[in-house]
Amino acid sequence: MVTAACPSPARQVPCGKCPLRAEPSLRDFSQDELDFIAGFKSGELTAEAGTTLLMQGTASAHLYTVLSGWAVRHKTLPDGRRQILNFVLPADFIGLQGTVLGEMQHSVEALSDMVLCVFPRERLWELYRGHPSLAFDLTWIASREEQMLGEQLVSVGRRNALERIAFVLLHLFLRAEQVRMTSENKVEFPFTQQHLADALGMSLVHTNKTLRRLMASKAARWKNRTFEVLDREALTALAGYQMKDRQPRPFI
Amino acid sequence: MVTAACPSPARQVPCGKCPLRAEPSLRDFSQDELDFIAGFKSGELTAEAGTTLLMQGTASAHLYTVLSGWAVRHKTLPDGRRQILNFVLPADFIGLQGTVLGEMQHSVEALSDMVLCVFPRERLWELYRGHPSLAFDLTWIASREEQMLGEQLVSVGRRNALERIAFVLLHLFLRAEQVRMTSENKVEFPFTQQHLADALGMSLVHTNKTLRRLMASKAARWKNRTFEVLDREALTALAGYQMKDRQPRPFI
DNA sequence: CGACTTGTTGATGTACATCAAGGTACGTGG
């Protein structure tokens, strides 16, 4: 399932040429920061769709930055009920939450094949000690994650089914757009209606019916894994509004 | 509503004698950290119940640590629907989220009279540059906040009304216990059923009915603002389980 | 060998009956 990438440096992307660096939505690093990150990085990880990268209740020795692919962060109750907290896209950082209790309170599962950048958690301290700007970025990242959860909590707590669906779909589309995974207002979503249902706190059946209602509005289309925004204003209106994300944002 | 405390140092608690320092659930500071914090602190703020300390959509020049009193962090939709994200207790840090977009994405409102420690946001950078241990604490705090939101999201998304109510009430009780606001398994909650409803994503009427069912189970009692845990195991069982919090935890 | 059936599986679509939660209304009590 999980395969460590070929250790030969030739196969690994050097941080200086990291594809994410080209993203205009992500902040630039100084040479000094870049040198540190290059030394901090311990390798790359290739994971197949379906792999559990981090498991609720366990400690992980690693932190990851997503280079490519999609994942979900989710929590499972003892009786099996499941809630997706958020989706994970390229440039997102995962594993930080394990710092709080020493173990993860949620799982992270790959939705598609992924490539991740691996950092050893035990050297996190060096980052804080030597690179306050990166330390600040980590706080920023944790805080952004909190904001997304807050927005999701409002959805699940106070919005009806149609608003919720419109909101997440638009939200995911905009996030994908930021890392240039869209073209012609289309993205390929590697997840199913069941995932959407688990993210929205709804049943599969009701998700399907509501999705059908959304399609009927002609604001968007979702067929064969491809999501297309047909009328961005209409979709934003159905969603109520939409979060903005500051650009450029840090990513480590 | 908001009154800056008397600027005379005699009226302000010196950080070395901060009442929170005595809490065994909070981590100890080194003398060096303490000196920095004492210099970082710009004053104290006394706020009456009902005061809006931070307002969704605005930037705040200050960060706060709660010395005493209760507050809520909440978001309001354009049409007035409201969702409480979390409750704020002594030793909690607020305002950090404003870093992400430059402005707060939620409001913070005092539920009781409060005393807060004030820090100037513009000097936050000095903390990161000179005190990595405190920088780490801030990331930790942001991450803990995220965890609490995640837990709440599971509640609202996947638990039924009775479980939700049992979960928050027990959760708040345990948090209060950690900062010694309880005695004989009782706490004084300064909020109403409407607050609970807004936190749980439920209507007031349904909250009331469910609360009544919870009381009927004899696991807990809530009358005249006083909440009492009668059977902790039973309450934990109704809640499904309960989050743990690492002790000692940082607080700044 | 290739083309065609068949069976399987996972995702999606739809029709009920049922139920948990919402909304309105109108009590009480401090």
Added chain:
DNA sequence: CCACGTACCTTGATGTACATCAACAAGTCG
């Protein structure tokens, strides 16, 4: 007056059941 309590009816969401559809593997036949 505001918080709480409760009755009544309505509705949005659930659960079960079953149909459809595409992808895929195995086997069959020309």
